[in-house]
Amino acid sequence: MQHSAVPELAHAHPRPIHWVATATAVLGAVALSSVLQPGSAKAAQPAAGTQSKTAPAATAPSTTGVDFPLECGPVKVLVQKKASGDLDGDGRPETVAVVHCDAPMGTPPDAVYVLTQAAGARQPRVVATLVDPKDRHTVTDFAVRAGAVTATLLGYSSADVPSCCPDVKSDAKWQWNGRAFVRSTPSAAHSV
Template identity: 40%
Template sequence: MQPSAGPDLPHTRVRLAHWIATGVALAAVLGLSAVFQPPDASARPEGAGPAAAPDPAKARFSVDCPGKSADSARSGPAVDILDKGAADFDGDGRAETVALVRCHSGIGTPPSGIFVVAHPTEAGGRPQVVETLMPTGEDMSAQDFQVGPQGHGTVSARLLGYSSPEVPRCCPDQAREVKWEWRDGKFVLVPSPVAGSV
């Protein structure tokens, strides 16, 4: 016959109560830290998010601006960036910038160009123009320029041109809606039917 169990020893009761109180306090501290965590805090390490789209003002575009450097990063704005948009076309987690540019001019309407700008190949380097969707040599300008939402991979614009060299450069008389779609690792031009005169 085994002896009956006596009452709990005093130090045993204190130890159990101590651990219960410690657990409650720890849970409260962890709960408060979650409540007061900054809204932008996350488990992702700093700098691990998608990189910001490259700045087209630091890129060098292949445009022929009379009497000026085609380098938009030097002093004197040789190139005006009329519009821009960004999307991660190739899905590498870094957005590319699509820029609508033209030579700087106090008067007149120089032809526009549409270029795709990617991040520098080296740290601290210049953003790289990796694709020319519309060269300035086409002698056209663009309206309604848009870059598709993230993941859609499209660039669209309404291109304005001239039916002959005799048409004043201020007043294009032809228009066409176009779209470039990112397909199988490259941009594909998808023109709409030719529109009537503007």
């Protein structure tokens, strides 16, 4: 066996204390960087002697603890995807959640719900159902942009098609019209 001409370095054989020290240093750096953030940028500075007041940003409703109208029997309700945005133009964001039963086998159908939370309310509530689980859709390519909800829906052409193998794919878009969410189909449905 040939020995190295370089003496053995202390860090060549890390011990648990080295990992603890490294993790502590990284956490310290992350914590310090979150405290020392620069101020927000402004397009125009206020004139000398004037005060500017900004309204606190409204937070989107959380999906935690929401009673979704979904019957799952002994299994839990699982929030698969969620996105937020101001869908009705009131300046307060809504949350849109793709939800299904957390079944141990198979592909349970998805439901899409819109949540809102009134000022001062303790809990968000479901205000609209965009996709009903009875329709047996799986939701993909889900997004909330520019006041609209978009998704690709995988479904079935008949009740005879097995749940494993959706054979219809359609794009859907929902927008608030002042009274309800209206669905439009950007492109025609087609087979998978």
